[in-house]
Amino acid sequence: MPRRYDPERRQRIIDAAIRVVGEKGIAGLSHRTVAAEAGVPLGSTTYHFATLDELMVAALRQANEGFAKAVAARAAFQDPTLDLADELAGLLGEWLGGGRGETGVPPAEGWGSVGAELEYELYLAALRRPALRPVAAEWCQDLAAALAERTDPVTARALVALMDGICLQALLTGGEYDAAYAREMLARLIP
Amino acid sequence: MPRRYDPERRQRIIDAAIRVVGEKGIAGLSHRTVAAEAGVPLGSTTYHFATLDELMVAALRQANEGFAKAVAARAAFQDPTLDLADELAGLLGEWLGGGRGETGVPPAEGWGSVGAELEYELYLAALRRPALRPVAAEWCQDLAAALAERTDPVTARALVALMDGICLQALLTGGEYDAAYAREMLARLIP
Amino acid sequence: MPRRYDPERRQRIIDAAIRVVGEKGIAGLSHRTVAAEAGVPLGSTTYHFATLDELMVAALRQANEGFAKAVAARAAFQDPTLDLADELAGLLGEWLGGGRGETGVPPAEGWGSVGAELEYELYLAALRRPALRPVAAEWCQDLAAALAERTDPVTARALVALMDGICLQALLTGGEYDAAYAREMLARLIP
Amino acid sequence: MPRRYDPERRQRIIDAAIRVVGEKGIAGLSHRTVAAEAGVPLGSTTYHFATLDELMVAALRQANEGFAKAVAARAAFQDPTLDLADELAGLLGEWLGGGRGETGVPPAEGWGSVGAELEYELYLAALRRPALRPVAAEWCQDLAAALAERTDPVTARALVALMDGICLQALLTGGEYDAAYAREMLARLIP
DNA sequence: AATGAATGAGCATTCATTCAT
DNA sequence: TATGAATGAATGCTCATTCAT
Structure with a gap:
């Protein structure tokens, strides 16, 4: 060869x-x-x-960047007239839609075929691999920073946490994502 | 022998x-x-x-039960005069305190030396291992059911989601757990 | 299969x-x-x-035992009328004869096709692998103990050292073993 | 760049x-x-x-030269009033002192931070690597030549052999180097 | 003259699982 | 009913060496 x-x-x-x-x-x-x-x-x-760690860090960081760009590009983060909770609930739906292959739904444009599951893979791996922790932290922070343009940083952090939790439960219980529920709860967090 | x-x-x-x-x-x-x-x-x-799956299910179900018992035993869920958000924030603190071990603080009594990390390993592993999904789902539901005694079921579900998200981020970013922040955000969710 | x-x-x-x-x-x-x-x-x-260490220890210890038996069986160690230096010089010759394959000489009976080289392999490996040190030490001690039946323990130790050194040089310089030289020098060590 | x-x-x-x-x-x-x-x-x-062999030969030849210089510089080899066995026993002590490192004693000046272990690696590796044999042989010969200035060549060769054997055993058994024992046995070899 | 990239072979080790006893 | 033995596949990783630039 x-x-x-x-x-x-x-x-x-x-x-x-x-x-x-x-x-x-x-x-x-x-x-x-x-x-x-x-x-x-x-x-x-x-x-x-x-080492595999090196490869994982490179791969996941690149996935992060693609994700961050896609999120930041959403109109909602520039347009204060849009309802933030509504937009975030929609984002979650898109995100989850790109997820588990068995839905038959093609991944949303712009995610680079990277859905919510990839994020949780990252979380899982970071739990035990210190090398991945910074990448996981970036993931959270990038999203929180984007949200902070529409609300205060502390609330932004909580919004990310709630989105994470909702996502996780949706993935674990089989994927019946309830957008109205998500919207309502996200709205409660916004002061 | x-x-x-x-x-x-x-x-x-x-x-x-x-x-x-x-x-x-x-x-x-x-x-x-x-x-x-x-x-x-x-x-x-x-x-x-x-198979290993069988063993994991058995092990993690047992961990769940220990946790559920400890949670249910907390006075807050029976005593309506206690502040729910406050109690939940305290619960998170205890849970995370039993965690990564480098704190030197011994795990709280009643957790069966099982900290938050173990539970998140379960949660996250369930993403890829169908056999674990029901166990992970039970986890959410048991906690939500306990919380539903103090609020409505939908809010209870969101509280669990937010607690999950806060926990996850605390574990992954290695940052300190901020009980006041948790308390404030949990309180916002309670109608 | x-x-x-x-x-x-x-x-x-x-x-x-x-x-x-x-x-x-x-x-x-x-x-x-x-x-x-x-x-x-x-x-x-x-x-x-x-682990490979385990295997090496087992293999080399077994080789040791075979060697020790063969040595102990030599008449010289029971018969005080035989000249010790002479016998040892002969032993070295046999030992080296079983050595490097390129001599065409078949290994002496009783060595189990284990010649001097194996011993030095052991020494080499023990230099960097602590797990092998005890085996290397046994090798020396077993031989010294056998020699101590014909002389004092300290002299026995020195005889082993000189034999080792002579062997090593013979192997390194291509194998021209000079039995008369060996006999003379071993004799000088015996008080 | x-x-x-x-x-x-x-x-x-x-x-x-x-x-x-x-x-x-x-x-x-x-x-x-x-x-x-x-x-x-x-x-x-x-x-x-x-090839690696080339590198090893170059490296180990250089180590040899440093050693040979240090040895030749010792006064004992020019000064016939000094006791040869005593000097050689001292030389061994110095050499071994620069060795395994766990002694905390810094290597003696002049060894180029090369202790006995390195040399024995060379010796022993030469058993299986023909490319190293000439270098190993030089080592013996150079030292024997230096000793021959104080005694006859045959005795010099035996002194080197005994020193080799004593060294090897000290390194392998982890035992302390006993200078008095070395001195006594070296003395016995000198006619 | 010098070097980053490339690659096939090899390494020790761990593993889930099967099966004879 | 238990379990020691067995095994093929896979893992992360290192390596000497070659070669295009």
């Missing part, structure tokens, strides 16, 4: 890692699965990312 | 599994680690729990 | 490990090479010896 | 290799570990030393 010069390879490995996490979860992420998904030799993944 | 009849063995295996998850996370749970922790032969763990 | 019940397997793995060390040195000892040599699956070697 | 002309680089790589062997043993010597220790790119090590 020819030794190809492939300057994009590092990026392709990251992209493959994101797809693998999306499909099989972080538990399914291994040098081998990523190499197969990216179509590169095994050694290539360990060359570019000496 | 005599093969003793050991009716406690099944229980000892479950207890060992809880300790293992608490110390090393779900990723560290294997027939081998549990057998070593319980001091029983490897074959014994596969005999009593044919 | 049928799962055979093979109660001798552990021993066969040890024997294979000794052959591997003899042929390729300790650097060539791996779970894989041993499994191939023993004709057992890879997993079998790790089942019986969880 | 500018590609500086760096005439010292080859030397820096050799120095790094010596440090690596000293710290992790020959088994820990790889192009990668050396590159990291020397602070040079991986490709640089393979450029200057096409």
